[in-house]
Amino acid sequence: MSELWAHTLTWADVDPARHRFEMDDDTAEQLQSLVVPLLPDADVAREDGGRSLDGVTEFLVGRYGRWACGWNWSVGEGDVDGGVVEVWCCASDSVTTPDATAPLVVEALREWRGWLEDLSERFAALAPSESPAVSSADGWPWERACARLVTVVADRTQAESGWYGHCMQVLRWFLAYNGVDEGQAGRIVEDAVGGRFGSWIAPGGPVVDAVSVRFARGVDGIG
Known part of the structure; x- marks a missing residue:
C-alpha cells in the first residue's frame, strides 16, 4: 500500500511544522505498551519480513500521520531499502520478544522524526533568498x-x-x-x-x- 511506503512520502506528508509530535519518557512508555500486542512472533517476522510489521506501521500512521511510516526505513537492505534509521535493522533481526522489540520500535520512530526535524532546519538554512x-x-x-x-x-x-x-x-x-x-x-x-x-x-x-x-x-x- 503506497500510504505505508516511505519512498512515496512528500514534503507535505513529513513537514514537522504541519505534524506535531512530542515524545517524553512517559509518552514513550505508553506507546510501547500499545505496540506490544501488534508485534509479530519472531518466527513470523523471519518468514514474512517487513510485511509482518504492517500492523505496527498502520497504527503509527493512524496515530501520528503518514510521516510515521518511515519508522523502519533503516540503513542498507532492511525492511525498506536505503534509509537513515540505525536503531532498527529489519524484521528478521530486530523482532525478538514483544517486550524487547517495542522499545526499539519507539526509538526508531523517534530517530526518524529527528531526521525530519534536522532536514527542516537544514532547508531553512539553505533556502535561497x-x-x-x-x-x-x-x-x-x-x-x-x-x-x-x-x-x-x-x-x-x-x-x-x-x-x-x-x-x-x-x-x-x-x-x-x-x-x-x-x-x-x-x-x-x-x-x-x-x-x-x-x-x-x-x-x-x-x-x-x-x-x-x-x-x-x-x-x-x-x-
Missing part, C-alpha cells in the same frame, strides 16, 4: 544547497544499498519546501541525478558538483 520562480543568473545558492544535501544524505544512509532513492526524495522535498510544484520538482531532480548515483558508493566531489550544477539549472528554468 529568491523564489525559484524568479529567474536569476546566480545559481550558486541552489548548487550549494544541492551539494550539502547530497553529502548529508550520503553520510546518514552510509551510501549503502539504494541510498540514492532517499537522496533524490530529499532534494524533491527541498524544492517543495521552496514552493516548487511536486511534478516540476521530480523532473528537476531526475534530470539532475540522471543515474549518476549508485548503491554502496558515496559520490565523489566531481559527481556532486555535476549534479548540483544541473539541479541549479533546472531550478533556473522554472518560470
Whole structure:
C-alpha cells in the first residue's frame, strides 16, 4: 500500500511544522505498551519480513500521520531499502520478544522524526533568498544547497544499498519546501541525478558538483 511506503512520502506528508509530535519518557512508555500486542512472533517476522510489521506501521500512521511510516526505513537492505534509521535493522533481526522489540520500535520512530526535524532546519538554512520562480543568473545558492544535501544524505544512509532513492526524495522535498510544484520538482531532480548515483558508493566531489550544477539549472528554468 503506497500510504505505508516511505519512498512515496512528500514534503507535505513529513513537514514537522504541519505534524506535531512530542515524545517524553512517559509518552514513550505508553506507546510501547500499545505496540506490544501488534508485534509479530519472531518466527513470523523471519518468514514474512517487513510485511509482518504492517500492523505496527498502520497504527503509527493512524496515530501520528503518514510521516510515521518511515519508522523502519533503516540503513542498507532492511525492511525498506536505503534509509537513515540505525536503531532498527529489519524484521528478521530486530523482532525478538514483544517486550524487547517495542522499545526499539519507539526509538526508531523517534530517530526518524529527528531526521525530519534536522532536514527542516537544514532547508531553512539553505533556502535561497529568491523564489525559484524568479529567474536569476546566480545559481550558486541552489548548487550549494544541492551539494550539502547530497553529502548529508550520503553520510546518514552510509551510501549503502539504494541510498540514492532517499537522496533524490530529499532534494524533491527541498524544492517543495521552496514552493516548487511536486511534478516540476521530480523532473528537476531526475534530470539532475540522471543515474549518476549508485548503491554502496558515496559520490565523489566531481559527481556532486555535476549534479548540483544541473539541479541549479533546472531550478533556473522554472518560470
